[in-house]
Amino acid sequence: MGSNPNGITMRGRIFLLMFLFCSVVSAQEYNGLTGLMHVPSAETEAEGSFRANLMFLHREFMPPQMPEKSTFNYGFGLTAWRWIEMSYCSTLLWMYPGDGRQKKGYYNEDRRVNVKVMPLYEGRWWPAIAVGMDDIGRFKRIKTGRNGNNYFQNIYIVGSKHFDISGWELGAHMAYRYYPSNKNSGRSGPVGGLSLRPAFYRPLRLVTEWDGSGVNVATDVLLWRHLFLQAALVHGTGFTGGISYHYTIPH
Numbered sequence: 001m002g003s004n005p006n007g008i009t010m011r012g013r014i015f016l017l018m019f020l021f022c023s024v025v026s027a028q029e030y031n032g033l034t035g036l037m038h039v040p041s042a043e044t045e046a047e048g049s050f051r052a053n054l055m056f057l058h059r060e061f062m063p064p065q066m067p068e069k070s071t072f073n074y075g076f077g078l079t080a081w082r083w084i085e086m087s088y089c090s091t092l093l094w095m096y097p098g099d100g101r102q103k104k105g106y107y108n109e110d111r112r113v114n115v116k117v118m119p120l121y122e123g124r125w126w127p128a129i130a131v132g133m134d135d136i137g138r139f140k141r142i143k144t145g146r147n148g149n150n151y152f153q154n155i156y157i158v159g160s161k162h163f164d165i166s167g168w169e170l171g172a173h174m175a176y177r178y179y180p181s182n183k184n185s186g187r188s189g190p191v192g193g194l195s196l197r198p199a200f201y202r203p204l205r206l207v208t209e210w211d212g213s214g215v216n217v218a219t220d221v222l223l224w225r226h227l228f229l230q231a232a233l234v235h236g237t238g239f240t241g242g243i244s245y246h247y248t249i250p251h
Helices: 010-021 182-187
Strands: 049-057 071-081 084-095 105-120 128-134 154-165 168-178 189-197 204-210 215-223 227-234 238-248
Touching: 049 227
Parallel strands: none
Antiparallel strands: 049 071, 049 238, 071 084, 084 105, 105 128, 128 154, 154 168, 168 189, 189 204, 204 215, 215 227, 227 238
């Protein structure tokens, strides 16, 4: 066989294509921050990184109090410095229009700002630690889920530790989350997952996680340093996935 400038064998290419088209694919791109899929991680992009994404969200992925139909999500993320990430995202809502006299459609949006801060970077003997909040703003207990649009609002603390296994990178991630709406109480509490980057192609990542109410499996890949493709199988039920553009300001 001829030389391969990327160091990827034919078997590796076949393996990559199988995961891109036949398996599952994702990260926490649905809210514009780095992470696993639904579960956060104590990781950030490189300093000066920008992301813009568009995703399809299966109904099983969304909070229980949201409208009953699968939907779409778009957003922007920024890692201004290594220790902080911020994002803005919006999820389309399937509902009746204001006058209630037309058919249901995507007539409204749930808009939110998210932030994650890393007070401790990963070391040889200790994990990275991050704290964050999705849908920042007034934070109060909501018993009915009807007194506000805090569909995704939660606060969390998460730790991540990575291990090198013969060139493969294994990441272990554990988090504790709290949702103020009791409609989301099933996802409050401990969550976590594993990530794996193969030695033959590090831009590819495989993910499995427990999001508090079910198991998700996922993978994502960054192509040509900018194009990020993702997809996932949520609770063994439905597909969630999307595409985003990544850009890092040269230093």
